[in-house]
Amino acid sequence: MTLRILGRPNSFNVRKVLWLCAELGIPYEREDYGRGFTPCTEPGFLALNPVAQIPVVIDGDLVMRESNAIIRYLASKHGAAKHGGEALYPSDLAARFRVEQWMDWVAYDLTHAMRGAFLGGQLQEAPWNNAWFVEQGRQDFTHCIGLVEAELVKTGGPHILGDFTLADIPLGLVVNRWFSVRGFDKPAFPATAAYYEKLSERPGYRAHGRNGMP
Ligand SMILES: N[C@@H](CCC(=O)N[C@@H](CS)C(=O)NCC(=O)O)C(=O)O
Numbered sequence: 001m002t003l004r005i006l007g008r009p010n011s012f013n014v015r016k017v018l019w020l021c022a023e024l025g026i027p028y029e030r031e032d033y034g035r036g037f038t039p040c041t042e043p044g045f046l047a048l049n050p051v052a053q054i055p056v057v058i059d060g061d062l063v064m065r066e067s068n069a070i071i072r073y074l075a076s077k078h079g080a081a082k083h084g085g086e087a088l089y090p091s092d093l094a095a096r097f098r099v100e101q102w103m104d105w106v107a108y109d110l111t112h113a114m115r116g117a118f119l120g121g122q123l124q125e126a127p128w129n130n131a132w133f134v135e136q137g138r139q140d141f142t143h144c145i146g147l148v149e150a151e152l153v154k155t156g157g158p159h160i161l162g163d164f165t166l167a168d169i170p171l172g173l174v175v176n177r178w179f180s181v182r183g184f185d186k187p188a189f190p191a192t193a194a195y196y197e198k199l200s201e202r203p204g205y206r207a208h209g210r211n212g213m214p
Helices: 012-024 043-048 067-083 093-120 131-155 168-180 190-199 203-208
Strands: 003-006 028-031 056-059 062-065
Touching: 003 012, 012 067, 012 168, 012 203, 043 056, 056 067, 062 067, 067 093, 067 168, 093 131, 093 168, 131 168, 131 190, 168 190
Parallel strands: 003 028
Antiparallel strands: 003 056, 056 062
16 A cells, blocks of 8 residues: 655655655655645544644554654665665664664754744744744754764764764754755854765755755
8 A cells, every 4th residue: 555645745854754755765645734735733634643743654554643753664664675774774773773863863952943043033933933042043053063063073974874874864854954044144064064965965865855945
């Protein structure tokens, strides 16, 4: 049965799923939900996801929410066969942990920073456009990308863990947003810029990550 992806294609979290599907050659059907389309509060959508957020991904009888959990599931199901799963989402616990710690850091820390810097500062979206929150978000975003820069300098890259892994999917979308966001002075981060170029070699990233959308 074909995978169903519910969510608009310009959503940060939907793009993780679309990019991974491109990486792994997973066929899917996508339906527009979310801001500007059928709202996530529509009863039919709420029955699938009471949290009222995109993406929702449906694989047979399994209805999934939470983008990071979804890409871990898809990588576990399809990664080994299609992509040399050991590199993408390792089964070795220590290696898997390194992938997941970057994914969790993006979800917990960078999401907040980007709400201020991007949703508040650039899109002027309430309630994130509070001046204090915008300024704090810009500072935190800069600090976090500084940590990415330091890691890439330390390891030599070219990806956040050397080889391309699942961690690069959320992080690659963050890096695209970093280079796209406007409204404040951003330090030059050359190792992060090189990482951005390296990711841009991937068709899936060009289609769903660095595709002209912040
Ligand atoms: N923790 C959730 C967050 C999902 C989320 O914040 N989705 C946003 C889009 S990126 C959303 O549903 N926005 C409401 C809308 O588009 O109507 C995940 O990772 O899937």
